[in-house]
Amino acid sequence: MDLAVNVLVVNAGSSSLKLGVLGEDGTVLAEHHAERWQGDTGPLKDFLTDAPDVDAVGHRVVHGGSTFTSATAIDDHVRGEIEALTALAPLHQPRALAGIDAARELLPSIPHVACFDTAFHTTMPSAATTYAIPESWQRKWQPRRYGFHGLSHSYASRRAAELAGTPDARVVSCHLGAGASLAAVASGRSVDTTMGFTPLAGLVMATRSGDVDPGLLVWLQRAGLSLDELEDGLEHHAGLAGLSGVGGDLRDVRRAAGAGDPRAGLALEVYVHRLRQGVAAMAASLGGIDLLVFTGGVGEHDAVLRADTTAGLGFLGVAVDSNRNDGPGLISADESAAGVWVVPAREDLEIAAQTRAVA
Structure with missing residues (x-):
């Protein structure tokens, strides 16, 4: 995609919804924060009425498990894979899915991309991700250290390195x-x-x-x-x-x-x-x-x-x-x-x- 696009950012929290349209230079062209969002399309529909046209939608998703190691275009299969990870983030994953569903319903003809908080940490070495638990537990459930806040850590660490x-x-x-x-x-x-x-x-x-x-x-x-x-x-x-x-x-x-x-x-x-x-x-x-x-x-x-x-x-x-x-x-x-x-x-x-x- 041409970089000169407006991106709608959908950040669905456990009870809130943050919306923003960002221009190509990072300028926030429009924004809205719904404190008590019930997962319906109403707040997004109202926001889009007066917001600038958007060319793509980026969704914050807390958990990508071991499946998603980078931002991924959303289709029905990817949506299903995100839903399958709900047990790992029972408070946040359903809300992210509600945001995805609402935005895809209202904006079906433009690309939607899932951006995962866990993805940034998939570069951690095995020594940092592995739990010292019984081998049988590891084989059956494959638990690991995932890490979170990856979108924030990625931006903050890169920005500081740029400034320095x-x-x-x-x-x-x-x-x-x-x-x-x-x-x-x-x-x-x-x-x-x-x-x-x-x-x-x-x-x-x-x-x-x-x-x-x-x-x-x-x-x-x-x-x-x-x-x-x-x-x-x-x-x-x-x-x-x-x-x-x-x-x-x-x-x-x-x-x-x-x-x-x-x-x-x-x-x-x-x-x-x-x-x-x-x-x-x-x-x-x-x-x-x-x-x-x-x-x-x-x-x-x-x-x-x-x-x-x-x-x-x-x-x-x-x-x-x-x-x-x-x-x-x-x-x-x-x-x-x-x-x-x-x-x-x-x-x-x-x-x-x-x-x-x-x-």
Whole structure:
């Protein structure tokens, strides 16, 4: 396809729908965010009434499993393959399918492309994707570490490398929002990440636990928790919300900690501890670090978090200049061995670029 096209980006979340039309230079020509979307065509139909004409549609799909390793043109067969992966992402996959169905119904004559969050991480080596579980389990179910937030990590790591003028850089990308993960990126390729088979693994998040000893989960089930209770607790009542008692918004936790709430103070300490630990682990997977990148709602807007995180990473040669730490852009100190960048999240640009490359 000629690159001079308008791309409609459809980003269907677990309960919301984000729509945007991007021009060839990345300009957002029109956008709309429906907070409580029920999967119907109404919001998209209304949006298209006044939006510029579009030449292709790019859909964010959270899970591509082992089947989809890059953006893929959608036909009935591909749609069926995406649906077959629903068990791996039961909250997000049905919503992505609803977005695909609605857009294909309203725009049947133009190309539709699925852009997968997991695809970016399919370049990880086997040592980073393989679980040390019984061989019989591996043969029967073939579980692996998939990784998520790939569209964000792909854009943020590439953009930082472009800005720094170092395309072959070893980048640790920090996508920090309600969901949070890190990625180790070498010369544009993911070699490790903190999330695993599901988006529950890794860092402490707003309401998700991050890494928990599997033995504790077995113990909790034997102590009387049902599988449903365990899943609900780990997904919706853990993380910052579970630690602080004031909810999962880091701003609320910080305010409570400032007012002397010890639970909120501990929540901040745990959050930063796990984040520093994760950055160091990603740097180890890369054999060093050239660029550290913060993106996502928290990563972009919480200067205190960036300062607290990097304050414990001096052994990696990372240092932030307090006078620059308002972002976006370069925030590292002149003496820092690694460049520290704040890059605004633009999954829409990544989806549009992948769509143009395929459509």
